[in-house]
Amino acid sequence: MVESAPLPETFSDLLGLEQFGVAGEFLAGLLAAGLVGTFVLLNTAVAGPWAKRKITASFTDRISVNRVGPWGLGTIIVDSVRLLSKELIIPEDADRPAYDLAPLVLAGSALLGFAVIPMGNGIQVADPEVGLAYVFAVASIASLGLLMAGYSSSNKYSFLGGLRAVAQNLAYEIPLVLTGASVVIFAGTLQMSEIVAAQQETLLQLGPVAIPTWFGILNPFAFALFVVANLAEVGRNPFDIPEAPTEIVAGYQTEYSSVYFVLFYLGEFIHIFLGGALIATLFLGGPAGPILPGIVWFTIKIWAVFLFTQWARSALPRVRIDQLIEIGWKGLLVLSFANLILTAVIVGVVGV
Amino acid sequence: MSLEKPVPDAPDEVGVTEDGLDYDALEELVSEHVIDRESHVNAEALVIRPDAVQDTLSALKEEAGFDHCSAVTAQEYEDRYESIYHLKKFDDPTQQLSVVVPANKDEPVSESAESVYRTADWHEREAYDLVGIEYDDHPDLRRILLPETWQGHPMGKDYNQNQPQVVPLREHVNPLAEDHSAGEDSDTMFVNIGPHHPATHGVLHVKTVLDGEQIADIDPDIGYLHRNEEQMCEQSTYRHQIMPYPDRWDYTPGGILNEWAYARAAESMADIEVPEYAQVLRTMSAELTRIAAHMLALGTFGLDVYGDFNAIFMYAVRDREAVQNILEDLTGQRLMFNYFRLGGVSWDVPEPREEFFEKIREFLDGLPEYIEEYHNLITENEIFQLRCIDTGILPPEVAKNYGATGPVLRGSGVDYDLRRDDPYGYYDELDWNVVTEDGCDNYSRVLVRMREVEESAKIIRQCVDLLEDWPEDDREIQANVPRTLRPEADKEVYEAVEGAKGELGIYMRSDGTDKPARFKIRSPCFSNLQTLPEMSEGEYIPDMVASLGSLDIVLGEVDR
Structure with a gap:
């Protein structure tokens, strides 16, 4: 593992931007953010919807897109043109500023989270000491976006969807953060690069195969909790209650069309990938892996999580809203507290 | 036995x-x-x-x-x-x-x-x-199939067909309109579920009053697909013109089962004896249709409980495809079969017979594996059980009082199946069981359908064996029925068969011509749908959606 500085510093070294002072720093930051943003959007906006179609089709015994271009790859372009050229219909009674801002808040909040994720090969926009807290903080702004969308659309289904979204996120944010905190106890830091670094040692050597000290292996219980809570956080089966199409049409996004809908759709994808990035960073050693460069491993890991969410979506029924709240507050919360305390005790006694 | x-x-x-x-x-x-x-x-x-x-x-x-x-x-x-x-x-x-x-x-x-x-x-x-x-003394005598503003009663004698009907949106219920029927300061919210909604399986409109997420009051509003099939049948001749219509009531496809309802009523009225060989063909094709219809019911129930993009629907449709192919070989059609004729069926099994029987047997042999897969994927799933057990409760007495029939009634533990209790066709010669479940909930109704598929498979297997060994010079598929059928005047008959959704009854009155003077359809879905408020009030929206799915209604048959 190459110890590397965050991306903006690399840029400013390469291009000699240091001489421009604050302006140079700003430019370097912008370049870094642009690069990471492009990478994230390539995965979520370009490859994501196409891959989702292909993956779901495989799970459900269908063929899926195969007409435009090889493996239907041209569909990506067709889809973009189709979605962007649709009429933007805004309900008469919509609460305008909130209605317009909601898609931006949703997509933006998730994108911001990627700023502190170390993607390997030194690709990381910033590495603040409170990295993990920052990710959780910006990711939960999404709840606000969902509530704004649900409330401002002036539609009863949207309203129900917004309320459901907030109730669900409240119930699952806390177990998510608590489980994340148990990782922090292991690693002893909130800084993302340090959390990754703490997972690089070898736990067991089985012949040529070295099993690393990934927290997913050290504490599978926390890993499972986090994965479940994350499913609820991103709103996928069995927890896709906020938009449950057969119950409340499309929930908070019922009244959104055209570009606004694209932003919602994109926001969801970015959220799923951010969840994948968090799982990879906290439990799967971040960009670590043999032979291939870090960024490739990191991409493989987030796509694996994406695959898992699609699998859950194809095979699991959705729970009812009251059952979901019950699972969240009575089940996951208790378990995540137990996990936190146990981890603290074990770490305290063994003194890792 | x-x-x-x-x-x-x-x-x-x-x-x-x-x-x-x-x-x-x-x-x-x-x-x-x-x-x-x-x-x-x-x-x-x-x-x-x-x-x-x-x-x-x-x-x-x-x-x-x-x-x-x-x-x-x-x-x-x-x-x-x-x-x-x-x-x-x-x-x-x-x-x-x-x-x-x-x-x-x-x-x-x-x-x-x-x-x-x-x-x-x-x-x-x-x-x-x-x-x-x-x-x-009727509690709520409103129009049910036609819009509230309709003028006249279309099946009355002095109804003017040419009278223009003005049905303005502002007078008819506008699904988007604000509704204050619950009062301004009440805690409830009125929401129109349907007529365009992913869960309503067609154009059903459920007027719902919500108390939070719970249902305080619901009122199913039907008639969006009303075509007055009864009148269409009254304008058609007994012999050939009516038979295609039953296919269009239940297009899931329960078509052949529905054709049997008309065939039974008309044959009973005109006293037509159906040859035994044709009865076996009828029984086999009807049960194939039942499997196809129950598979679709299972798949759409999967949509309701799992959400879209789930595997259940596609798996069910995949396995249903095998049945559809067999039915296509037999009848030449995939949806609107028009296979029955008065006094028999339209054709014998396709040549080469061996190949056709082999195809059916292959499907029947594979079926237990499919069913096992469904049980693994659906009924044994804990989340599915959490969702379906003890929701949408329909006690047997209530179900009977509402005239519920078919899998809905049998899911409430009532042992009632016209194939056995009021035998027709070849059913009483065969060895099979009537399936009941005592749970009275959504889960039981789904389970009844899955087990009925197995029973239908048993019936089909016996029919195939019978057809295979049938002596070649005795394969009579059609009784001798006059080209134009004119039953004597003022005969009235009401006969029912066990359709895919329950008891499908036909009432006919003759007036001496070659067309019925009155043709009335008793749709099982119509009666079953009436139980929805009983099952859903006080439960959550998702339970109502699941109950609606477990009723397995097809709006073409509700509205006719």
Whole structure:
């Protein structure tokens, strides 16, 4: 593992931007953010919807897109043109500023989270000491976006969807953060690069195969909790209650069309990938892996999580809203507290 | 033999004798209200006074055991209106009785039967809507199939077909309109679920009052797919023109099962004997259709409980495809089969016969594996059980009172299946079982359908064996039926078969021409859908959606 500085510093070294002072720093930051943003959007906006179609089709015994271009790859372009050229219909009674801002808040909040994720090969926009807290903080702004969308659309289904979204996120944010905190106890830091670094040692050597000290292996219980809570956080089966199409049409996004809908759709994808990035960073050693460069491993890991969410979506029924709240507050919360305390005790006694 | 129905504890019912019903005793029971007696093909009919409907029916229900009001037929004669209550017993549906209630030509009013049979609520609303009879003491006599602003009653004699009907959106219910029926300061919210909604399986409109996420009150609003199929059948000839219509009521596809309802009624009216070989073909094709219909029901229930993009729907459709291919080979059609003819079927199995039978056997051999997969994926899933067990409760007594039939009734533990209890076709010669589940919930109804698929497979296998060994010179697929069928005038018949969704009944009255004077369809979905408020009120929206899915309605049959 190459110890590397965050991306903006690399840029400013390469291009000699240091001489421009604050302006140079700003430019370097912008370049870094642009690069990471492009990478994230390539995965979520370009490859994501196409891959989702292909993956779901495989799970459900269908063929899926195969007409435009090889493996239907041209569909990506067709889809973009189709979605962007649709009429933007805004309900008469919509609460305008909130209605317009909601898609931006949703997509933006998730994108911001990627700023502190170390993607390997030194690709990381910033590495603040409170990295993990920052990710959780910006990711939960999404709840606000969902509530704004649900409330401002002036539609009863949207309203129900917004309320459901907030109730669900409240119930699952806390177990998510608590489980994340148990990782922090292991690693002893909130800084993302340090959390990754703490997972690089070898736990067991089985012949040529070295099993690393990934927290997913050290504490599978926390890993499972986090994965479940994350499913609820991103709103996928069995927890896709906020938009449950057969119950409340499309929930908070019922009244959104055209570009606004694209932003919602994109926001969801970015959220799923951010969840994948968090799982990879906290439990799967971040960009670590043999032979291939870090960024490739990191991409493989987030796509694996994406695959898992699609699998859950194809095979699991959705729970009812009251059952979901019950699972969240009575089940996951208790378990995540137990996990936190146990981890603290074990770490305290063994003194890792 | 497995087909025998468990004998109920000998009920002390008036009119039950060793050899069928004693109609004189029944007439005696309600003699003070009876003004006349008629003879219908399927049963005797008592003509009673229009102001004594409740007394008569409750006496017949309480003392003579007629606990099933199968249908209410309304019709207009030259000199009077008439409502016919077709009564049956859930214990033995061969014991039938029709109660005829005449009403004054100028002011057609008769007493409502709603307080005796809950199911009469919708049936009488339909009679009011289409024929124009008014029912005294009915709790909610509104139009049901046609818009509220419709002028006239289309099945009445003086209805003007050419009269323009103005149905303005502002007068009809606008699904987007704000509704303040719950009051400004109440805690409830009114929401229109449908007519365009992912969960309603067609154009059903459920007016829902929500208290938070819970359902305070719901009112299914039907009729968006109404085509007045009854009138279309009345304008068609018995011999050939009516048979394609039943396919269009249940397009899931329950088509062949529905064709049998018409075939049975018409054959009973014209006294046509169907050759045995044709009966076996009918039985086999009908059960194939039942498998296809139940597979689709399972798949769409998966959509309701799992959400879109789930594997269940596609798996069910994939396996249903095998049945569709077999039916296509047999009938030449995939959806609108039009396979039955009066007195038989349209063709024998396709040549080479061996290949066709092999294809069916291959499907039947694979079926247990599919079913196992469904059980793994669906019924054994803990989340599925969490969602479906103890939701959408329909107690047996309530189900009977609403006239629910088919898998819905059997899911409430009532052992009632016309294939066995009122035998037709070749069913009573074969070895199979009637499936019941005692859970009364969404889970039981789904389980009943899955197990019925296995029973249908048993029936098909026996039919294939029979067809294979049938002597070649005895393969008669069609009885000798005149080219133009003119049953003698004033014959009335009500016959029902076990369709995919339940008891599908046809009432016909002849007038000596080659077209029926009155054609009435008793749709199982229509009666089953009535139970939705009973099941859903007080539960959550997702439970209501699941209950709706477990009822397995097809709007083409509800609205006709």
